[in-house]
Amino acid sequence: MSTPLRVAVLGCGVVGSQVVRLLQENGDDLAARIGAPIELVGVAVRRLDAPRDVELAEHLITTDAVELVTRADLVVEVIGGIEPARTLILSALENGASVVTANKALLAEDGATLFEAAEKAGRDLYYEAAVAGAIPILRPLRESLAGDSITKVIGIVNGTTNYILDKMDSQGSGFLEALAEAQELGYAEADPTADVEGFDAAAKAAILASLAFHTRVTASDVYREGISEVTAADVASAKAMDSVVKLLAIVELKGDQVGVRVHPAMIPRRHPLANVREAYNAVFVESEAAGQLMFYGRGAGGAPTASAVLGDLVTVARHRLAGTKGAGESAYAARAIQPMGETLTRYHVAIDVDDTAGVLATIAGAFAEHGVSIQTVRQEGRDQDAQLVVVSHDATDAQLAATVAHLRSMDVVRDVTSVMRVEGIDA
Numbered sequence: 078m079s080t081p082l083r084v085a086v087l088g089c090g091v092v093g094s095q096v097v098r099l100l101q102e103n104g105d106d107l108a109a110r111i112g113a114p115i116e117l118v119g120v121a122v123r124r125l126d127a128p129r130d131v132e133l134a135e136h137l138i139t140t141d142a143v144e145l146v147t148r149a150d151l152v153v154e155v156i157g158g159i160e161p162a163r164t165l166i167l168s169a170l171e172n173g174a175s176v177v178t179a180n181k182a183l184l185a186e187d188g189a190t191l192f193e194a195a196e197k198a199g200r201d202l203y204y205e206a207a208v209a210g211a212i213p214i215l216r217p218l219r220e221s222l223a224g225d226s227i228t229k230v231i232g233i234v235n236g237t238t239n240y241i242l243d244k245m246d247s248q249g250s251g252f253l254e255a256l257a258e259a260q261e262l263g264y265a266e267a268d269p270t271a272d273v274e275g276f277d278a279a280a281k282a283a284i285l286a287s288l289a290f291h292t293r294v295t296a297s298d299v300y301r302e303g304i305s306e307v308t309a310a311d312v313a314s315a316k317a318m319d320s321v322v323k324l325l326a327i328v329e330l331k332g333d334q335v336g337v338r339v340h341p342a343m344i345p346r347r348h349p350l351a352n353v354r355e356a357y358n359a360v361f362v363e364s365e366a367a368g369q370l371m372f373y374g375r376g377a378g379g380a381p382t383a384s385a386v387l388g389d390l391v392t393v394a395r396h397r398l399a400g401t402k403g404a405g406e407s408a409y410a411a412r413a414i415q416p417m418g419e420t421l422t423r424y425h426v427a428i429d430v431d432d433t434a435g436v437l438a439t440i441a442g443a444f445a446e447h448g449v450s451i452q453t454v455r456q457e458g459r460d461q462d463a464q465l466v467v468v469s470h471d472a473t474d475a476q477l478a479a480t481v482a483h484l485r486s487m488d489v490v491r492d493v494t495s496v497m498r499v500e501g502i503d504a
């Protein structure tokens with residue numbers, strides 16, 4: 078066998094500790110699969126005395142990540158966040174190391190700098206763990222589907238928010254209670270705002286859009302709404318329509334433009350994404366020749382994420398041994414981003430109205446005034462007032478937003494109790 082490949086792991090938290098565990102437990106198999114032994118030369122941590130979920134020889138632990146990357150052939154970055162992760166990855170590449178990272182926040186903010194550095198260094202930068210954890214989705218987009226034309230990717234790509242929405246739907250749990258459980262289980266980001274407000278899903282949407290459409294999409298290009306405004310009333314309203322609320326990431330090709338958005342949406346319970354429970358993720362891909370493909374599995378958690386990291390590590394190690402590297406960034410198409418206002422969406426709107434003659438026609442008139450056609454209306458009478466639940470046909474997001482603003486200003490409208498986009502039913 079060849080001389081050992083030296084591996085440095087940066088960060089020993091939820092994911093890092095599982096990467097270290099698998100490296101230590103599966104060393105012989107990994108060596109056989111790669112064709113060279115893997116030698117763990119160090120694990121960079123923030124604090125030497127912090128409790129860790131993995132047994133680790135003391136001489137391997139260091140707080141000097143900068144020094145550690147200078148003595149590794151393969152660097153695994155699982156610290157997260159922008160700095161010092163970016164500087165460490167750049168310095169690893171400059172030193173000739175191949176890099177594996179799970180850091181979607183960094184890739185979505187400044188992937189271009191990292192990809193250019195990897196290209197310049199002639200080294201690999203792999204990041205399967207960054208999107209949908211254990212699910213192989215980036216490699217299928219980069220490699221298996223490289224000969225096809227992808228038209229749309231729609232997915233549940235954040236485990237924490239899916240866990241919260243699932244518990245609200247199935248157990249009537251409160252938002253904060255479900256979030257605390259998701260944090261306890263290791264699904265949430267260090268700052269769970271990234272999950273709850275959709276930043277994490279938006280970073281993943283940017284990465285998916287870049288790969289699917291061969292263009293550069295950054296986190297700031299993504300239209301983003303999180304789930305902090307989703308109420309028990311929204312969840313109940315969805316239930317009444319035999320639907321569920323999910324946080325969706327949707328990236329699609331619209332002519333020459335790329336639509337890229339993250340927001341909660343109601344989807345019918347019969348839709349396959351409706352059955353994605355707890356912290357599971359699922360991603361649908363539609364492409365011209367292959368048609369529809371679905372990827373499903375654990376999108377968060379230490380061991381599942383470490384599985385994707387190790388898969389990349391084996392790949393980049395094999396490349397090192399063969400004196401080659403994988404394909405770099407493919408951004409030749411340079412597409413513009415479609416403004417959210419021009420995106421075709423559908424709305425579900427629940428409205429408390431005065432139960433008087435002609436109210437239905439008045440409400441329908443408001444939709445018509447903004448050019449929005451109605452698909453269904455359900456009315457429930459309740460003493461002096463009534464609730465109307467309207468589901469629109471496809472209209473631009475701008476038309477729908479204007480309709481809701483108009484409804485809110487009307488005398489017959491007591492309250493607009495739920496507004497949510499609808500996905501997954503035929504227009």
Ligand SMILES: NC(=O)c1ccc[n+]([C@@H]2O[C@H](COP(=O)([O-])OP(=O)(O)OC[C@H]3O[C@@H](n4cnc5c(N)ncnc54)[C@H](O)[C@@H]3O)[C@@H](O)[C@H]2O)c1
Nearest residue numbers: 088089090091092121122123155156157179180377378382
């Ligand atoms: N947890 C998941 O389910 C999951 C899934 C996919 C991707 N990720 C990504 O993996 C990365 C790590 O996530 P995590 O959940 O393990 O986070 P974590 O907070 O549990 O672990 C990060 C660790 O890095 C350490 N650290 C911070 N600064 C450091 C420094 N300068 N040097 C060395 N160590 C330092 C922290 O002390 C912490 O232990 C993030 O990019 C995250 O987005 C996480």
Ligand SMILES: N[C@@H](CCO)C(=O)O
Nearest residue numbers: 235236237264266377
């Ligand atoms: N915090 C993320 C981790 C996986 O990327 C989630 O909940 O999905």
Ligand code: NA
Nearest residue numbers: 205208210212
């Ligand atoms: Na993945």
